[in-house]
Amino acid sequence: MRLSFFARTLLLLLALLAASLLVVGQSFRTLDLEPRARQLAQQVVAIVNLTRFALVYADPIGRQAFLAELQENERVQVYLVEPTDKIEAPSGDLLSQRFIEYVTRSLGTQTTFARTVNGLPGVWISFTIETDQYWLRLERERLERNPGIAWLFWGVGALLLAIVGAVLITSFVTRPLRQLARSAEKVAVGKTPRPLPVDGPSEIALVNRSFNDMVSALSKVEEERKLMLAGISHDLRTPITRMRLELELAGLDANARSGFETDLAQMDSIVGQFIDIARPTVSTEQDTVLAPLVLKLGDRYANDPRGKVVARPTHAEAAVRGDLNAIERALTNLIENALRYGRPKEGAANVEILLSLEPDKSGKALKPGQKRWVRLAVRDHGPGVDPEDLDRLTRPFERGDAARTNASGAGLGLAIVDRIAQQQGGRLLLQSRKGEGFTATLLLPAA
The missing domain is CATH 3.30.565.10 (Histidine kinase-like ATPase, C-terminal domain)
Known part of the structure; x- marks a missing residue:
């Protein structure tokens, strides 16, 4: 299907807009990645250190109360590492890699990370107290960024504004071409369109000025052609009429008279066609x-x-x-x-x-348009x-x-x-x- 110039320009602008948004989004993610990974690592290291400190210096009764408070208020769970634990390694995206790197620098290379332990999802980080190893589990949503409905609203609003702007720009660019196309259609069916405006951009003004000159020249040629045909036809009608009159008075036999009448009728028909061509609309x-x-x-x-x-x-x-x-x-x-x-x-x-x-x-409904x-x-x-x-x-x-x-x-x-x-x-x-x-x-x- 052949697209109009308006549709092509609009699609091109939308494609460029989409590419620009992708580049901006990717650039933002790249620039935001390092600070975000460092900030998440600092939060997790602080939680792990505070949890270790509390478990080391708290008495057994206070330790149980502390763990219960962590789970209820902070959504942090602590589990003892078992040899039978089934561990799923973290995802290999760049943010996770940078996060693990920063946490390892603070907690040591013996730290283990997991995505799930025994089928329970979360952010799992190991730490050691004396000879015992523990898992500290954080809910994944706590560390993942959630922009919320506001970001979605502003994103959709910006996209709609960009689309409206693209439509307006495309319409402004293609309007002179639509005017030129409509005027050319009128010229094609023998009509004289109104002169096109010549006060727009220099390129469009040059095209419109040339088109107006062409229409003016064609109109002059058409008027001269009609005048010439009308003059010739008018001048021929008089001798044809005179020949008809002389034929009536010539007293020719029937065969000769019929032949002359046929020739005169053909000549009169040709003259009539010239008059039809020259007749103004x-x-x-x-x-x-x-x-x-x-x-x-x-x-x-x-x-x-x-x-x-x-x-x-x-x-x-x-x-x-x-x-x-x-x-x-x-x-x-x-x-x-x-x-x-x-x-x-x-x-x-x-x-x-x-x-x-x-x-x-046939009873069938017409399609739109x-x-x-x-x-x-x-x-x-x-x-x-x-x-x-x-x-x-x-x-x-x-x-x-x-x-x-x-x-x-x-x-x-x-x-x-x-x-x-x-x-x-x-x-x-x-x-x-x-x-x-x-x-x-x-x-x-x-x-």
Whole structure:
């Protein structure tokens, strides 16, 4: 799964933060180890010496009372060393090693240490009184550091503050990139975005300034292209109209007249495509149910001599939010394209207009963030095109192979439809198999 720049930056900051906390924690443990081991050793040596002194100079009755008080108040027990004692050696961590070293310096090398004696855990240290050996047992919790709930609270609080800071820093860093990405998306669908701010960091300001200059240059080129196409189309309409008038007065025979009329109709269609390309975008977005439009176009082309057109709106309630006139123009271009190029070698074209809703009415709940899409498809049963040629059919002045070019054209029909689909927030999908027909689908976001 490809992560966004925001997610990558945030994960990097969190990883660096975690590494820093580990280094700081390890450094603290290392620096704290020596003083802590020395302090624990001093406490244990003092307890052992006081216990030995009390046992040596106390009478038997007082000795028993002293041992009972040690066990009850100080949680210190004294046991006689037996030959059958089962001893488990202390752990080999660095703190234990340094602790044993300091205690041995004070009590002597004959001192024995244990982690458990006869299965009873604790801190066990041996000492000698005359010829007798004793065990002094301390509870392990007494020597181990217990930071308590306060340390946990402050640790969690510091971690949360660090995460919030990382999110804010990452958001601040990636905000200009998100603005640039949104503006680039608008440029990709033929819209002109607002100028990006150029008052941020020098690198971002340079990128935004260059992007604004690029958008301005593209807008000028687009306006000049539209003006040129509109001018050419306007200038061609006048001689076409004059030729139609002269054809009416020429008194030609039927065959010659039919040929001239076909040529003039093709010229007029090409001029109309140029006008569609040059037509400015006018936003008249509204929620519109598409079934009436599909049925209207089906009725309009029901008696077309070029072939049979059938409208099949599967989901009559399917609606989009967009420019109805632009959608009608795109759907008309697809129908004309199917009637013109979707004829089989023998007979007339067979065209279907399909309207459906995705995900369909299957009762399944939409996932969070999932959109519904209206699928508006025009399908013919003609010769089709090679799948390798589908990508280039939406480029201006590109046409299919010879099997679908039995009529002349400028190659702008699908380019116009693709442009309208992008302007409406959707896309154009083309599907075809050689000899099995051609399907052009307008996929538009549902209202």
